[in-house]
Amino acid sequence: MSDSAADLSLTELLHLLTERKLSARELLADCLRRIERTEPAVRAFITHTPELAQDAARRADQARAAGEPIGALAGVPVALKDVFLTKGVLTTAGSQVLAGYVPAEDAAVWERLAAAGAGMLGKTTTHEFAYGTASSPTANPWDLRRTPGGSSGGSAAALASRMVPVATGTDTGGSLRIPAAACGVSTLRSARGRISRFGVIPLSPTFDVAGPMARRMLDISILMRVLAGADPRDPASRHEPIPAYPLEPPRDLTGVRIGLPTAMSWNSVDDRIAGVCREALDVLVAQGAELVDIAQPPNATVVLEQSTGVFDTVNGSEAHQIHDALVLHSHLYTPQVRERVRKGEQVSPERYAEALRLRTQWATDWRTIMTTLRLDAIAHPTIDAAPPLIDPNRPPKGPRIRLSVPWSIADFPALSVPAGFDNRGLPAGLSLAGLPEREAELVSLGVLIDEEVQLWRHGPPVTP
Helix, strand or coil, X not given: CCCCHHHCCHHHHXXXXXXXXXXXXXXXXXXXXXXXXXXXHHCCEEEECHHHHHHHHHHHHHHHHHCCCCCCCCCCEEEEECCECECCECCCCCCHHHCCCCCCCCCHHHHHHHHCCCEEEEEECCCHHHCCCCCCCCCECCECCECCCCCCHHHHHHHHCCCCCEEEEEECCCCCHHHHHHHCCEEEECCCCCEXXXXXXXXXXXXXXXXXXXXXXHHHHHHHHHHECXXXXXXXXXXXXXXXXXXXXXXXCCCCEEEECHHHHHCCCCHHHHHHHHHHHHXXXXXXXXXXXXXXXXCHHHXXXXXXXXXXXXXXXXXXXXXXXXXXXXXXXXXXXXXXXXXXXXXXXXXXXXXXXXXXXXXXXXXXXXXXXXXXXXXXXXXXXXXXXXXXXXXCCXXXXXXXXXXXXXXXXXXXXXXXXXXXXXXXXXXXXXXXXXXXXXXXXXXXXXXXHCHHHCXXXXXX
């Protein structure tokens, strides 16, 4: 670990800032130095806004010096995935279609972060319109030959590179969890409606979720306390109390049962990744948790065989409806995403309705399984193989969605926590999914693993 504040977790930084052992301007200066050194190789940002972060840092330092009230994230620099609207700041969704788009309003997520005192350091790369699991031209900081995953790959890469301590992303079929696993950072796809999607450029309203990313799972808890809450501008918003996200790991897991869907999510996984994830589960077992092999739910055979198809049907149909208004600009899309949008036109109303029915059945079956077996979480690797190597001569290719998409279909909260390194020196992510009403308890399991493994203390090789 270096002496740079940029290497510290949000949890550590907030303590130092509160005690005035570190100023927000010093923190920002360290982040900017890291960006200058690392960004040319990683290419995580589309737009840089250091002046906005400097303004927030100055205000935070002045307020702390004067003993004035401040927000929970006062002076903390953040990076926003470039699908969040930011008033007066370029927002492109990674597409030439929006190459000159400067919004007149802010996304709800940025409103809440700004109200908490955070400073926008920049906008990060995304697979075009979040429609894919790569984030060209961004490279994975752990191996610059590989993709960082996507579609929130820029945020994950910026975090892993220590360019910023906090970032945001979105998740439709795994776009928070996949890059988090690929880059060795933490994230939570919360239950849909927990965080407002107002001001997020949509892909598929049935599945879209906005969420936080950070290097440490405790940081995710802090961020959820800032971001969660009802918003009448989002039709899917949950009007219910915000869960008590944990600020320390649980001490006793006696009676906690973790389901392992072996046939569904452990078979056909790279042995090196699966081994690291099983070792991480030992952390829970050591505190009293029980691992339970679970049979497939009654409808699983049908949905598993078609799970990606069910997702693609709904996602494709809704993406086509959203992008239909931009048909005059179709020549500006990349060929890969243009073809994906056009495929949605082929989805009939009957096929779309059947996919929604299967989605509802899948969620019902998994709720029944969890209740019957008294499960607190479902665990498996987040992605099934190492992040693909980048081939500049082919369309962007990212990790597969087959392990992440079931929980998007079920609308269960699901997190990805760094489980450790495989023998290639690449981080492996463990997924934990659970019931929406048990979201805080789910996060606590991730916190426990993360505080034991502490991958957040280890940075990737620094490439000048």
